Amino acid sequence: MSGFGPGDPFLADCPARLAVELIADKWTVVVLYGLSKGPVRHGELIGLIGGISRKMLTQTLRRLEAHGLVSRHAYAEVPPRVEYELTPLGATLIDPIHMLTEWARANGDAVLAALDADPEPVAPGG
Amino acid sequence: MSGFGPGDPFLADCPARLAVELIADKWTVVVLYGLSKGPVRHGELIGLIGGISRKMLTQTLRRLEAHGLVSRHAYAEVPPRVEYELTPLGATLIDPIHMLTEWARANGDAVLAALDADPEPVAPGG
DNA sequence: ACCTGCTGGTTCCTGTCGGAAACCTAGCCT
DNA sequence: AGGCTAGGTTTCCGACAGGAACCAGCAGGT
Known part of the structure; x- marks a missing residue:
């Protein structure tokens, strides 16, 4: 009941911790989820996700x-069209994220x- | 391939979105994981989790x-002892979090x- | 009796990040 | 020529995260 192995997401130098910090972001999970059903355009995501700014979405x-x-596909059209799509690696994150959203x-x-x-009130030092 | 239902984690007014934002925090997942094996003291978590400050842990x-x-149990001892434990509701988050850490x-x-x-470089608007 | 230390928590100060809105590019339509 | 579209970047500012010092309360050493 007290032992955490070397692969546990503690002690910042383990890869698990890095990946946890990757998705522990205000928008990452929602964006990934938005891409889970196929290629989506930048503007589509903006409309789909409530409250995200273009800057944060791009970032x-x-x-x-x-x-x-995620892979990015920019088409040399006018007006410009850019589609984002999950890579095979990104697609492996969909299952965990679905569990999260189901929860x-x-x-x-x-x-x-x-x-x-x-x-x-929550904030102690604010 | 294009429809998101009303329960999907978009459009900030749905409860799923709120819950996603709950755990989409730099430390939340790691702290929850640290509590997953039973009651843990404040100081234990500080040592277990690399890089978290007392302020952020408390917060x-x-x-x-x-x-x-999470439930908090403060014992009127000297030196003070405070233990944190997952509630039944919090325990339901362990499965999704384990999927995340396994990923x-x-x-x-x-x-x-x-x-x-x-x-x-990643940051566009520095 | 005084001082130190253990433990959890909070306050101050500062650097960085997030968010809103304006600006930019580039071709088509009017 | 000027506006529209769509993706992206820049500017400005407020809020928040982080580090470190400080606080509370009592036990134990000297």
């Missing part, structure tokens, strides 16, 4: 691209209820 | 507590390799 997509999870769907109300019952 | 735990995922363990090297092959 998130670039990071995912650099990490090999969210199943337990979102319980979380909301707990928040409602416990409306204490 | 993360408070937020998880407010959301009903990380399996694909961390591939991500690192992609980063190495694609060392372009």
Whole structure:
């Protein structure tokens, strides 16, 4: 009940920890999920995801691209068209993300209820 | 291939999106994982998790507590002892998180390799 | 009696990041 | 010629994360 192995996501020098930090981002999970059903255009994602700015979407997509999870296809048309698609590596993340979203769907109300019952301020140093 | 239902984690007003944003935090997943094997003390988590500050740990735990995922037990001893434990609701998150960490363990090297092959700068608006 | 230390938590200060909106490119349509 | 479209970048600013110091409360050493 007390041992964590060397592959556990602790002690920042293990690869698992890096990958956890990869997806532990405000928008990454949602963007990845948005790409889970096939190639999507930049503007489509903007409309699909509520509240993300173009800057953050571009930044998130670039990071995912650099990490090999997303591929970018720019067509030399006018007006410009750019499609983003999951790579095979990125597609392997869909299952975990689906579990997450399924959990969210199943337990979102319980979380909301707990928040409602416990409306204490959160930030200590703010 | 193009339809997202009303329960999908988009359009910020759905509960799934809120829950996704709950765990889409730099430390939340790691802290939750650290609690997955039973009650843990504050100081233990500090040592276990590399790089987290006391402030962020406290803040993360408070937020998880407010959301009903973690319970806090303070013992009136000297020196003080405080243990954190997953609630039943919080325990339901362990499975998705384990899938995430398993993915990380399996694909961390591939991500690192992609980063190495694609060392372009990421931040567009610095 | 005084000082130190253990442990959890909080406050101050600062650097960085996220978000909104404006600007840019480049070709078609009016 | 000027506006529209669509992706992307830049600027500016507020909020937040992080580090380190400080606080509380009592036990134990000297």
